[in-house]
Amino acid sequence: MRQHGIGAWVAKRRLRSPDKVALVHDEQSTMTYGQFADAADRVSAVLRERGVGRGDAVAHLGANSPDFLAVLFGAAQLGAVFVPVNTRLAPPEIAHVLADCDARVLIHDPDLGAPVASAAPVAGTRHVIVTGEGTAERPGLAPLSRTAPAFTGPVDTSHQDPAAIVYTSGTTGRAKGAVLTHGNLTWVALNCVVDYDVVSTDVALMISPLFHVASLGMGALPVLLKGATMVLEKGFEPGRALAQIERHGVTMLSGVPTTYQLMADHPNWARTDLSTLAKLTCGGSAVPTRILDAYEARGLSFAQGYGMTEAGPGATALPPSMTRVKQGSVGLPHFFTDVRITDASGAPAPRGEVGEIEVAGPNVFAGYHGLPEATAGAFTADGWFRSGDLGHLDADGYLYISGRLKDMIISGGENIYPPELERLIEAIDGVTSAAVIGVPDERWGEVPWAVVTVREGASVDTDSVRAFLDGRVARYKLPKNVVIVDDLPRTASGKVRKTDLRARFGG
Known part of the structure; x- marks a missing residue:
C-alpha cells in the first residue's frame, strides 16, 4: 500500500497519538485521534458500499462537525474526491455544484433537508445520506456506519491525485470547481506549520465554516497533521467564542476582520481570560487599525495573509512581529510558495511597480474541473497562476495589494x-x-x-x-x-x- 495522500493521516495519527483529544464538539463532547480514525474508517465503509471509488465525488453540505471531517478523510482513503458545499448557497447554486462535479454521494445535515430535496434530484445525485440517526425509512449516517461491512483499508494514492474540488465563483457568473490534489493540501498544511508555528500542544478554535478553503486548508489540516486539538463551532457568536477561548485554553484562532471586531465589541471582551491565546490569523482583507489597537491592548497581535482558492488558499503571510512595521502589507510568500509581479507584457516588474500578482508552488491547484480552456487561461506559459489581482513588492519582498482586476x-x-x-x-x-x-x-x-x-x-x-x-x-x-x-x-x-x-x- 502506497497511501501518500491525506487519507493516510488518520491511520498514522491513530498509531502515534490514539488517546490525544483531536476534536471537541457539542459543548464538552470529545473525540480522540483513535476514535476519529475509526469514524473515518466507518464512513469509508459506507461510501464503498455505495460504489464510491477512485475519482468519484463525495459532497458534504453541513456545518462544522466531526462528520464533516470524517467524510473528508473517509473519502480520501478511497481515492474519492471531497466536495465541500457552502451551506449559504441557494438551491439552484447547490444543484449546479452537485451536477458539475457529478457527485455520487451527498451527505448533509438534517436541517438542510429542504434545499437538498430541491437540488439533489435536479443534479441527479445518486445517493443522499443525512447525518445522525435519520429515520426508519431513511437511515442516517450513524446507523449506516454501524451496519456497513468492515473497512478493508485505503487504496493507493499519490500527491498528484485529486483530493477535493472547492467551488469558487467565476467572473462568468457560474461557480468553477478548483481541483486541489493531495499534494496541494499537504503543502498548504506544511506552509502553515512552518509560518504559523503550529505545534501538537495547540488548541485551535474553529469559528469559521470548514467549507471555506481557508478554514479547511489552513485551519483544520495543519492542526490534524500536527496532532493538535480542534474545538469545532457550528457557527460564530462572539460571546460564545470568547467563552470557548477561556473554557478550553484556546491557543489558536483564525477569522476575518468582522469576526475579530465583533468579539472586541462584545460586553464580555474585557473580562474574558485571553491569556492562552498566542496565535491569531486574519484573512479576507487587511486588519483595520482600530482592531489592531483593541487586540494589542490585550497583548495580542495578528498574522495576516493573502491567498485564493486556487492556492489552497495561502500565498503569503505577514508575521505578527511585522504587523506595524509593514502595516498594509500581506507579507512574504509562504515558505514553500513563490510570488512574483508581472507587467502588462507578462515580464517581471521591478520592485515597487504595480502589476499582476502571480503565484507558483506545490500548493497551487491542478486546474478547474471540466474547464480546460479556463485552466489554460489561468496559468502563464511558464506555469505561474495568474491571480487577476494587482499589487507590488517592496524592497524587502513584502507584498502589497493594489486592487482586483476581477472586481471581486x-x-x-x-x-x-x-x-x-x-x-x-x-x-x-x-x-x-x-x-x-x-x-x-x-x-x-x-x-x-x-x-x-x-x-x-x-x-x-x-x-x-x-x-x-x-x-x-x-x-x-x-x-x-x-x-x-x-x-x-x-x-x-x-x-x-x-x-x-x-x-x-x-x-
Whole structure:
C-alpha cells in the first residue's frame, strides 16, 4: 500500500497519538485521534458500499462537525474526491455544484433537508445520506456506519491525485470547481506549520465554516497533521467564542476582520481570560487599525495573509512581529510558495511597480474541473497562476495589494463576483443595465451595491431587486442598496467604468 495522500493521516495519527483529544464538539463532547480514525474508517465503509471509488465525488453540505471531517478523510482513503458545499448557497447554486462535479454521494445535515430535496434530484445525485440517526425509512449516517461491512483499508494514492474540488465563483457568473490534489493540501498544511508555528500542544478554535478553503486548508489540516486539538463551532457568536477561548485554553484562532471586531465589541471582551491565546490569523482583507489597537491592548497581535482558492488558499503571510512595521502589507510568500509581479507584457516588474500578482508552488491547484480552456487561461506559459489581482513588492519582498482586476467583492470573508449578480438583475423586468460594485462597510469590510438603469415608467427599487434575487443566490450576495442612474459610465469599447462608480458611491 502506497497511501501518500491525506487519507493516510488518520491511520498514522491513530498509531502515534490514539488517546490525544483531536476534536471537541457539542459543548464538552470529545473525540480522540483513535476514535476519529475509526469514524473515518466507518464512513469509508459506507461510501464503498455505495460504489464510491477512485475519482468519484463525495459532497458534504453541513456545518462544522466531526462528520464533516470524517467524510473528508473517509473519502480520501478511497481515492474519492471531497466536495465541500457552502451551506449559504441557494438551491439552484447547490444543484449546479452537485451536477458539475457529478457527485455520487451527498451527505448533509438534517436541517438542510429542504434545499437538498430541491437540488439533489435536479443534479441527479445518486445517493443522499443525512447525518445522525435519520429515520426508519431513511437511515442516517450513524446507523449506516454501524451496519456497513468492515473497512478493508485505503487504496493507493499519490500527491498528484485529486483530493477535493472547492467551488469558487467565476467572473462568468457560474461557480468553477478548483481541483486541489493531495499534494496541494499537504503543502498548504506544511506552509502553515512552518509560518504559523503550529505545534501538537495547540488548541485551535474553529469559528469559521470548514467549507471555506481557508478554514479547511489552513485551519483544520495543519492542526490534524500536527496532532493538535480542534474545538469545532457550528457557527460564530462572539460571546460564545470568547467563552470557548477561556473554557478550553484556546491557543489558536483564525477569522476575518468582522469576526475579530465583533468579539472586541462584545460586553464580555474585557473580562474574558485571553491569556492562552498566542496565535491569531486574519484573512479576507487587511486588519483595520482600530482592531489592531483593541487586540494589542490585550497583548495580542495578528498574522495576516493573502491567498485564493486556487492556492489552497495561502500565498503569503505577514508575521505578527511585522504587523506595524509593514502595516498594509500581506507579507512574504509562504515558505514553500513563490510570488512574483508581472507587467502588462507578462515580464517581471521591478520592485515597487504595480502589476499582476502571480503565484507558483506545490500548493497551487491542478486546474478547474471540466474547464480546460479556463485552466489554460489561468496559468502563464511558464506555469505561474495568474491571480487577476494587482499589487507590488517592496524592497524587502513584502507584498502589497493594489486592487482586483476581477472586481471581486469580499464581504465578511465571502467572495462575491459582480457578473453573476449583474446577469440576474438585468433579467428583472424594467432593468435595462446593471453594474455591481463593492462599497466599504464598517462591519463587513465591503458590501455589494447595484447601480442600474431602468426603463421609463418601470418600478424598481432595493426591496424588489433583493426579493427577485432571494432564493436564486446566497443571501450574503444580495445588494445592500440599489441606485438608479440615467446612464452607466462606459469606456469607448462599451465596458462599464466601475472605478467611476466606486468613486461616486464611496467605493
